[in-house]
Amino acid sequence: MSINYCEKERVFTLQTQNATYQMIVDSHGYLLHCYYGAKIERQNLSYCIQPQDRGFAANPPDAAGDRTLSPDTLPQEYSTFGVGDFRESCLDVRDKNGGVAADLRYGSYRIYPGKKPLNGLPAAYGNEKDVDTLEIDLRDEVSGLVVTLRYSVFAQWDVIARSAEIFNRGTGVLILERALSCCLDEPVPASRDILTFYGRHMGERNLERMPLRHGKFRVDSMRGASSPHYNPFVILCDSAATETAGNCWAFSLVYSGNFIAQAEVDQIDTLRFVMGIAPQNFSWELKPGASFQAPEVLLCFSDYGFDALSNRLNGFQMQHLVRGKYRTERCPILVNNWEATYFDFDEERLLALAREAKEVGIEMLVLDDGWFGERNDDTTSLGDWFVNRQKLPDGLAGFGAKLRALGLQFGLWFEPEMVSPISCLMEQHPDWCLHIPGRENVTSRSQCVLDMGLSAVQEYLFERMSGLIREAKLAYIKWDMNRSITNARSMALPPHRQGEVWHRYILGVYALLERLLNAFPQLLIESCASGGGRYDAGMLYYSPQVWASDNTDAVDRLKIQYGNSFGFPMKTMGSHVSVCPNHQTGRTAPLETRALTAMCGSFGYEMDLTQLSDVEKKQIKAQIELFKHQWQLHQLGEYHRLTDAQNDRWFTAWQVVSEDKSVALVQLVLLAPRANAPVLSVRLRGLQEDAVYEDDGGTRYTGAALMKAGLALPPMRGDYSSIQIEFQRLL
Numbered sequence: 001m002s003i004n005y006c007e008k009e010r011v012f013t014l015q016t017q018n019a020t021y022q023m024i025v026d027s028h029g030y031l032l033h034c035y036y037g038a039k040i041e042r043q044n045l046s047y048c049i050q051p052q053d054r055g056f057a058a059n060p061p062d063a064a065g066d067r068t069l070s071p072d073t074l075p076q077e078y079s080t081f082g083v084g085d086f087r088e089s090c091l092d093v094r095d096k097n098g099g100v101a102a103d104l105r106y107g108s109y110r111i112y113p114g115k116k117p118l119n120g121l122p123a124a125y126g127n128e129k130d131v132d133t134l135e136i137d138l139r140d141e142v143s144g145l146v147v148t149l150r151y152s153v154f155a156q157w158d159v160i161a162r163s164a165e166i167f168n169r170g171t172g173v174l175i176l177e178r179a180l181s182c183c184l185d186e187p188v189p190a191s192r193d194i195l196t197f198y199g200r201h202m203g204e205r206n207l208e209r210m211p212l213r214h215g216k217f218r219v220d221s222m223r224g225a226s227s228p229h230y231n232p233f234v235i236l237c238d239s240a241a242t243e244t245a246g247n248c249w250a251f252s253l254v255y256s257g258n259f260i261a262q263a264e265v266d267q268i269d270t271l272r273f274v275m276g277i278a279p280q281n282f283s284w285e286l287k288p289g290a291s292f293q294a295p296e297v298l299l300c301f302s303d304y305g306f307d308a309l310s311n312r313l314n315g316f317q318m319q320h321l322v323r324g325k326y327r328t329e330r331c332p333i334l335v336n337n338w339e340a341t342y343f344d345f346d347e348e349r350l351l352a353l354a355r356e357a358k359e360v361g362i363e364m365l366v367l368d369d370g371w372f373g374e375r376n377d378d379t380t381s382l383g384d385w386f387v388n389r390q391k392l393p394d395g396l397a398g399f400g401a402k403l404r405a406l407g408l409q410f411g412l413w414f415e416p417e418m419v420s421p422i423s424c425l426m427e428q429h430p431d432w433c434l435h436i437p438g439r440e441n442v443t444s445r446s447q448c449v450l451d452m453g454l455s456a457v458q459e460y461l462f463e464r465m466s467g468l469i470r471e472a473k474l475a476y477i478k479w480d481m482n483r484s485i486t487n488a489r490s491m492a493l494p495p496h497r498q499g500e501v502w503h504r505y506i507l508g509v510y511a512l513l514e515r516l517l518n519a520f521p522q523l524l525i526e527s528c529a530s531g532g533g534r535y536d537a538g539m540l541y542y543s544p545q546v547w548a549s550d551n552t553d554a555v556d557r558l559k560i561q562y563g564n565s566f567g568f569p570m571k572t573m574g575s576h577v578s579v580c581p582n583h584q585t586g587r588t589a590p591l592e593t594r595a596l597t598a599m600c601g602s603f604g605y606e607m608d609l610t611q612l613s614d615v616e617k618k619q620i621k622a623q624i625e626l627f628k629h630q631w632q633l634h635q636l637g638e639y640h641r642l643t644d645a646q647n648d649r650w651f652t653a654w655q656v657v658s659e660d661k662s663v664a665l666v667q668l669v670l671l672a673p674r675a676n677a678p679v680l681s682v683r684l685r686g687l688q689e690d691a692v693y694e695d696d697g698g699t700r701y702t703g704a705a706l707m708k709a710g711l712a713l714p715p716m717r718g719d720y721s722s723i724q725i726e727f728q729r730l731l
């Protein structure tokens with residue numbers, strides 16, 4: 001059992017393979033945080049908590065003159081506002097008198113093998129062998145509020161899944177004005193950096209690292225989706241941590257809506273980190289007997305740097321978060337018609353594309369935007385999920401049958417959460433769209449947002465989508481979401497409950513996704529939000545493939561995929577080979593390099609294959625063969641970032657290794673060719689030191705040599721030229 005409670009000392013200890021997490025219930029019933037870091041056994045770590053009179057601190061009524069007892073200076077396991085802790089709170093609760101306070105003290109605990117699902121929310125899963133769960137109830141005697149903190153320990157992966165459920169066990173209505181998911185207070189000062197992943201449309205997941213200073217540093221989203229701008233995945237680390245050394249902690253919110261992640265260094269140099277649903281414009285009415293479930297946060301720890309951290313967290317997500325057959329199976333190699341045709345297609349053009357696709361070995365055609373209503377550009381018809389017979393005279397069923405006759409599967413694009421002002425749906429149901437009476441809606445890409453919290457909206461979308469999935473025998477849908485939310489007001493809620501709209505929206509999205517997956521368990525859903533605008537652990541629960549960016553330029557993709565690799569499994573990353581000059585950047589890169597980059601993720605093509613030369617077709621055929629042979633390594637192997645793809649100037653290199661260390665691939669893309677260049681070399685990782693590996697040219701090296709002395713490559717020439725080297729361990 002990875003969870004221990006010492007009754008005598010009132011200490012809870014969670015042990016994973018390489019980490020220890022410890023809390024203590026103090027003599028006043030505060031649940032205090034002792035330690036989270038590299039593994040320590042048989043030790044009560046509460047000596048790290050040193051209560052002191054910090055001068056004019058707030059003391060609770062039961063302090064009885066003890067000025068060292070203050071929630072403001074003690075490391076809290078779940079912080080609240082109103083009773084003396086002035087740092088960032090997890091919980092703000094307003095009672096019927098208007099007062100905001102919650103004084104949480106220890107009540108009881110339960111430990112059990114396994115893990116329960118979270119009501120209506122995505123969450124990590126596991127059976128009794130994989131995970132143990134600790135639940136701790138904290139109570140506020142005055143209001144009757146109970147907070148259940150849950151810690152599910154996946155020891156093998158060094159992951160603890162934390163969440164909080166808030167119950168109203170009192171007699172009056174309570175209003176939650178914030179309800180975050182987790183708090184981590186370090187009792188002793190340490191010099192820490194934070195790594196965040198900021199971005200923009202077509203430039204997602206840029207890693208930024210900075211030292212934490214006094215004050216608060218936050219990334220967040222108030223856009224309704226987790227957003228490309230900041231990601232709900234961050235890392236804290238020792239200031240000296242590197243890819244291969246040092247303590248680091250990952251925090252990934254299993255949620256796809258508004259969020260905050262905030263680190264605060266306080267007056268006595270200690271760190272508080274909090275994460276959860278963004279409190280701005282959030283409120284939730286909690287009637288007596290009701291509860292509110294805050295989303296889960298995945299905590300992962302490594303004392304060997306970011307490389308081990310990513311491999312643990314990403315391996316964990318593939319085993320215990322991603323679901324369905326594509327967790328382990330290869331996703332079909334697809335061609336998407338978006339960059340091939342945009343809105344300008346008819347059945348003939350699509351079938352020509354399909355024939356070429358089949359010829360080169362592609363397995364599925366994905367029909368993107370523009371197949372429905374009157375949609376010939378992006379200004380109309382969202383919501384009218386009825387096929388446009390001018391483009392597809394035999395409907396989707398007929399078109400799908402033609403694809404299947406060619407030997408291809410059929411995938412289809414939807415943007416379910418949206419409605420165009422010019423659409424039949426808007427005419428029929430203007431109230432289904434989020435809007436503020438008396439105020440004209442703000443549009444973005446000429447579209448408005450449906451109120452996904454409404455059951456009528458969910459019903460309509462389920463009926464339309466499931467009908468089409470069945471009728472056209474769809475193997476795949478691309479679920480797009482192309483705008484941030486404004487006018488967030490729902491007709492279903494009274495004025496004083498409009499703070500619930502944002503969260504109810506996401507719950508509605510999750511409910512529809514879940515319902516579709518229950519109805520069609522084999523369906524592959526690729527999530528997309530103008531590219532990688534909703535790439536988060538929440539979506540991974542429904543969607544084993546996420547379109548990483550609308551930027552298909554291979555050289556830019558190296559950076560985006562590098563950023564993603566810190567917190568998201570490579571297999572989940574939708575990645576396509578597109579045409580040159582690239583549509584987003586105008587850059588030209590060799591076809592091999594474009595393929596090598598796309599093979600990092602769930603591989604596909606997004607180009608007009610009818611325009612290819614015979615030589616290019618041959619190359620593509622070979623790429624597809626190669627990917628079919630190598631996909632397990634690329635997608636399920638250990639992944640190592642050998643260079644800093646966002647800052648290194650000359651080349652980018654990465655490596656994948658099979659679980660048993662018998663095969664490794666090194667990939668390198670030359671960013672800037674140089675005359676009379678210094679030797680290109682990289683140090684490999686994750687090999688067996690004492691084994692001998694042979695590369696595809698027959699040269700032999702020991703694992704130790706490749707990892708310590710490194711691999712030295714012959715000179716390379718040409719813009720963005722690339723190389724892949726395979727190493728096989730000799731018996």
Ligand code: DGJ
Pocket residue numbers: 338368369413480482528529530531547549550
């Ligand atoms: C945005 C997506 O990211 C693209 O791949 C494409 O599907 C367009 N939407 C279609 O409108």
